[in-house]
Amino acid sequence: MSGAPVLALHGICKRFGAVQALTDIELEIHAGQVVALVGDNGAGKSTLLKAITGVGPADAGVIEWRGRPVRIQRPRDAQELGIAGVYQDLALCENLDVVGNLFLGHEITRAGVLDEIAMERRALELEPLAILAKHPPSVRVPVATLSAGQRQSVAIGRAILSRPELLVLDEPTAALGIEQTAQFLDLIDRLRDRGTAIMLISHNLGDVKAVADQAAVLRHGRNNGFFDVPSTTHEQIVSSITGATDNAVTQRTTKPWEDML
């Protein structure tokens, strides 16, 4: 993990009207690292993710890409840097088929005409579609016909199709079954080994424990601690999420975490 981080955030702020959603967020992620972004509902995780992918640009703060300050104002800006995202609501066009969704925004063309065959071939080679879909559906059916898990696979497939350097995932396992989740976590491991930086938002601390190297906790739109995941217990993270550690009294009365296990 030497050299400049793939992405570094300094003092990121975002406001929605009277609500200060993010305040002075600091975050770094290196190539080949999985950083879990955890926090309670409304902590600002998804907002931060959208600031990174350009879907909802930050109001203030500095974003550095490989050590250079960059501006991410539109989704296109993030894509050009090599950032791809899977959103909580998946953001798929239900009227288009699977291939159409996978390649939306970066279609393969030949002489200005969509090269459907080339796109379909690449779609069929795509890991998530092959391993995540229990009953692999035809890649030519509209996304509207797919189950929630299949849609999630499509969204994940679309994100990794562009071979991003930074992959940001918002609750990617929410609609997946147990077996599929395991396969997905394997996929994350493989992507990390290839040097992809991965930022993962998850409510499932089991998933976080399983794949993340670091956990960044957000609370009320602010940083609330960084943890080295392998050497941190579940409970330490939870208490940071809930703010239990803020309180001197709770800290005093709580037993050491190890005892509770």
Add this chain to the structure above:
Amino acid sequence: MKGADAPGDAGGAKAAGRPAEATRAAVRRGGGPGDPGRPGLRRGLRSLRDRLRSGRLGALPVVVSLLVTWIVFQSLNHNFLSPRNLSDICVDIVGPGLVAVGIVFVLLLGEVDLSVGSVSGLTAAIFAVMYVNHGVPEWLAIVSALLTGAAIGSLQGFLFARVGVPAFVVTLAGLLAWNGLMLYVLGASGTIDLGNHGLVAELSGRYLHSAVLAYGLAALGTGIYFVMTYRDNRARTRAGMAALPMWEIAERTAGIAVPSFAAAWVLEDFRGVPLALLVFLAFVVGLDFVLRRTTYGRRILAIGGDAEAARRSGINVVWTRVSAFAMSGTLAAIGGLFLTSRVASVGQTSGSTTLLINAIAAAIIGGVSLFGGRGTTWSALLGILVIQSIASGMVLIGLQTAVQYMVTGGVLLGAVILDSLSRRSQKVHGRA
């Protein structure tokens, strides 16, 4: 449908939730290998029934309405299906049909453009004033008319997409304003006669009377379709992907060949192929290609499906929306020139609201969804054919415009109800 409810699938389709539907679709797409032995006809019926049940109607409703319209009017008046009348219908559909093709682009976004009637009237007036009153070269007058249409469309598109005014209101204002501007441009004279000379006058009066040409075009169209489908299919098979079974290619080709040759035969029997119809067909085919096979078309469909998802995938939603409105304005101008050509004049009633209503109705009757994301330019062609057939039939049997409006209104309502029902059914079957 009665016959299709045959045994073999007892209750399965009804109980089938989403997964079964999806797998079935997959199997159908997968074609041959799954069930090689089944005869084509039964399979076709089965797939048709699946489609109807799940609300994916495609061009079926409009084709049925067209056939019903024709049968009804033919039984009321034997001149209805005469080559002369059909040929006239073929020329009459061109003006409103082109306007409808433009509307398709906006409807695909899930929006509506109410200004197209007024825009076509205004641009026609600009053309006539420049060409007839001021002696400007005709090509320059035509280009000015088209650019005006494009500019108006872009302006309205900008106000909608960038400023955020609802398209309905922007174009409603346009409906009034551009009609007013047309009256102003026409000035005191009110009506401008085009005379019989010039390109625009020729547009709808020119027939290409040559059997070779008529049948040649029918053969060419069918041939190109077949070759393209076949080649695409072969490439898919080579790449090891699911391809259409041969019988389906044959079936589809026949679906193109029959109407093409029938049209060639009928038109040849009267005065030949109308030039206007060829231009219209060229637009329909060309823009269908743009919508289905280019990145641009894919973006329009994506925005119509889910604008936010399209934006997140990096599509420039504002620009695409503006361009679709520009397309609508330009085609309104082109349609306006054909309408002008048909009556050889521009007057205060040019670009009436009837034109607007017919154009929108045509697109919707033809199967373009009001909810966006579904439809093709062929919808505009088929829809306007229904509307113009009704209009022509009413004139033939001596009924007044009053009845004609009521019938067309009924057909339109039927189309919208069908659209809503099919959408609901698609939701139930997990298809929308």
